Amino acid sequence: xxxxxxxxxxxxxxxxxxxxxxxxVLKQLNVDSVTIKRIVVALYEAExxxxxxxxxxxxxxxxxxxxxxxVLKDTGPGIPDITKAMQEGFSTASPQVREMGFGAGxxxxxxxxNADKLEIRSEVGVxxxxxxxxxxx
Amino acid sequence: xKVEEIVKALDLRVFSGEKGLSNEINNGYVSDLLSDxxxxxxxxxxxxxxxxxxxxxAIASLKELSAIILVKGFKPEDDTATxxxxxxxxxxxxxxxxxxxxxELFNLLKK
Numbered sequence: 001x002x003x004x005x006x007x008x009x010x011x012x013x014x015x016x017x018x019x020x021x022x023x024x025v026l027k028q029l030n031v032d033s034v035t036i037k038r039i040v041v042a043l044y045e046a047e048x049x050x051x052x053x054x055x056x057x058x059x060x061x062x063x064x065x066x067x068x069x070x071v072l073k074d075t076g077p078g079i080p081d082i083t084k085a086m087q088e089g090f091s092t093a094s095p096q097v098r099e100m101g102f103g104a105g106x107x108x109x110x111x112x113x114n115a116d117k118l119e120i121r122s123e124v125g126v127x128x129x130x131x132x133x134x135x136x137x
Numbered sequence: 138x139k140v141e142e143i144v145k146a147l148d149l150r151v152f153s154g155e156k157g158l159s160n161e162i163n164n165g166y167v168s169d170l171l172s173d174x175x176x177x178x179x180x181x182x183x184x185x186x187x188x189x190x191x192x193x194x195a196i197a198s199l200k201e202l203s204a205i206i207l208v209k210g211f212k213p214e215d216d217t218a219t220x221x222x223x224x225x226x227x228x229x230x231x232x233x234x235x236x237x238x239x240x241e242l243f244n245l246l247k248k
Contacts (some may be wrong), residue, residue, distance in 0.1 A: 016192065016195030017183060019195075041199075100171070107172050
């Protein structure tokens with residue numbers, strides 16, 4: 001199964017809607033609840049990153065019996081130093097975003113903790129591609 | 138314990154999500170950092186926070202939390218309340234600060 005969702009820059013009020021729809025799909029497929037929770041945490045964080053940091057992007061979700069692959073592709077400033085971005089507590093979020101309770105530098109570590117595989121490719125001034133893989137069986 | 142029982146015992150306001158007052162509560166979590174709640178709160182928890190915007194509901198729904206308690210007299214934003222009604226996750230309120238209400242809820246759930 002293949003799904004695509006558009007994510008708008010700065011649209012915090014809809015952040016999490018793709019995660020919510022994927023959650024419904026996985027529940028219908030009888031994926032166990034522990035796995036669903038891991039996927040939802042990882043996808044939500046990645047979705048919020050696109051809203052908070054990029055100029056907009058798309059989520060591509062591919063579900064098979066064995067795994068779910070989530071690819072979040074955005075256009076935007078990119079990540080100059082991915083190793084630094086992966087560090088817990090490091091954030092480049094704006095003060096407004098931090099006031100909402102985001103930007104604590106926990107997003108990417110949360111994704112890594114919950115994914116079986118995480119790949120990040122980024123080009124400064126072009127955009128970022130985050131690929132999250134979680135095994136379903 | 139049900140949400141309506143803690144509403145009564147802790148004298149909480151019910152802003153929205155009345156249909157979820159029969160939700161079962163088995164734990165609590167106190168945080169204003171959304172990623173912290175996303176990463177660590179357990180399903181069935183009551184979330185104590187001062188964040189009032191709609192993303193609070195997105196997290197509560199994705200994490201299957203039972204209710205949200207807003208502290209220090211904060212009120213939910215309109216779209217937060219709307220989503221609370223749709224998701225049947227009550228948004229509750231108190232004038233107390235987080236330390237006090239968390240302590241009271243902790244004692245109540247421990248019984």
